Amino acid sequence: MFKRFRRLRINETLRNLVSETSLSTQDFIYPLFVVEGKNIKNEVSSMPGVFQMSLDSILKECEELVEIGLNSIILFAIPTLKDSVGSECLDENSLISRTTQAIKKDFPNMFIVSDLCFCEYTDHGHCGIIDPKTNTVHNDKTLEISAQQALVHARAGVDMIAPSGMMDGIIKTLRKVLDDNGFENLPIMAYSSKFASGYYGPFGDVAQSAPSYGDRKTYQMNPGNRLEAIEESLADEAEGADILMVKPALSFLDIIRDIRNRSNLPLAAYNVSGEYAMLKHAGIAGLIDYDRVMMETLISFKRAGADIIISYHAKEACLLLKGK
Numbered sequence: 001m002f003k004r005f006r007r008l009r010i011n012e013t014l015r016n017l018v019s020e021t022s023l024s025t026q027d028f029i030y031p032l033f034v035v036e037g038k039n040i041k042n043e044v045s046s047m048p049g050v051f052q053m054s055l056d057s058i059l060k061e062c063e064e065l066v067e068i069g070l071n072s073i074i075l076f077a078i079p080t081l082k083d084s085v086g087s088e089c090l091d092e093n094s095l096i097s098r099t100t101q102a103i104k105k106d107f108p109n110m111f112i113v114s115d116l117c118f119c120e121y122t123d124h125g126h127c128g129i130i131d132p133k134t135n136t137v138h139n140d141k142t143l144e145i146s147a148q149q150a151l152v153h154a155r156a157g158v159d160m161i162a163p164s165g166m167m168d169g170i171i172k173t174l175r176k177v178l179d180d181n182g183f184e185n186l187p188i189m190a191y192s193s194k195f196a197s198g199y200y201g202p203f204g205d206v207a208q209s210a211p212s213y214g215d216r217k218t219y220q221m222n223p224g225n226r227l228e229a230i231e232e233s234l235a236d237e238a239e240g241a242d243i244l245m246v247k248p249a250l251s252f253l254d255i256i257r258d259i260r261n262r263s264n265l266p267l268a269a270y271n272v273s274g275e276y277a278m279l280k281h282a283g284i285a286g287l288i289d290y291d292r293v294m295m296e297t298l299i300s301f302k303r304a305g306a307d308i309i310i311s312y313h314a315k316e317a318c319l320l321l322k323g324k
C-alpha cells in the first residue's frame, strides 16, 4: 500500500506537472559592485565568484547576464573617497550615476535597482549621519540626505530605488521627494524587515562598509523578533512601499511566510553575502553538491512566499536553468 502522492512521483514529466513551485531566470535580481578605475575585476576572497568591477568590466558582465536571460541587477557603488556624511553619493556625477547611465545606454532593457544607503560612503561605515549625543545614526538627518541621494539615483535613470538603511519614515520621505520631482512612476522596494545579522559579514569586505565602531543594532532588528518584523513591513506598506523585503533570507523563512500571509504586495527575499559564502566554501571544500544545494536553497525562498530573490547565486542559477 502507498499514499497517492507516490504515484505522482514515478514519472518525471508528471513530477514536473504537479510541482508547486519553480524557479525561473525572471525571479532574480543580481547584485553588482562597481569601483572607480579601468579593467578592474577583483574577486572577493570571502565570496569566490563575486567581484568588485570597474565600469568597463560591469558592461562586459551585463552582456553575459543579458545572454542568459538575467535582466535585473542591484547596484552598489564603492567610492574611493569617504567622509563623515557620505558626500560622494550626493554628487550628480557620482559613480552610481555614471554606471547607471552607461549600462542604460548599452543595455536599455536591463532593469537597474539602486541600493540607497550611506554605509558605503561614510568613513565611519554607519548607514547615515552620526548624532554625536548618542554616537549612533541620527534618524531624521539621515532622512534629509537620503532624499537628496534618491534624486541623484532617479535623475541618473535607475528603474527602482531600494533604501537599505532601515531609517524610520524613509519610505514616506522618498515617496514624497520622488513625487514632488516628477518621478511618481519610480517604484520603491523597501528593505522592510531587515535584521541585525552576522550573515552580512562578507558584504563588509566587498563594499568596505563595516562600521568602524559600534554595530547596527540601533537601526536594524533583533533576529528574535517576529511580530516586530511583520509590523515593520506593514508600516512600510502603509508609507507607500511598492515591494517589501525580508533580509537575510535563509534563517528567516518563517518571516517571509508571515509577511506573505499578511500583505498582498510583492515580496523579495535577500539571500545575503554570508549565506552565499557558506554554500560556496562548502562546495569548494567538496562537502556538498553545490549546484543541488544552491537550487534547493533558492526554491525554499519561493516556497516560503517570496516573488523575487536577490542573490549572489543568481548568475549560476540562471546558467543552470538555461542548461548551460
Ligand code: PBG
Binding pocket: 115, 117, 119, 127, 164, 165, 199, 200, 201, 202, 203, 216, 271, 272, 273, 274
Ligand atoms: C547596506 C547594505 C548591506 C547589505 C545590503 N545593503 C549591509 C548591511 O546592512 O550591513 C547586506 C547584503 C549582504 O550581506 O549581502 N546597508
Ligand code: ZN
Binding pocket: 117, 118, 119, 120, 126, 127, 164, 165
Ligand atoms: Zn547601510
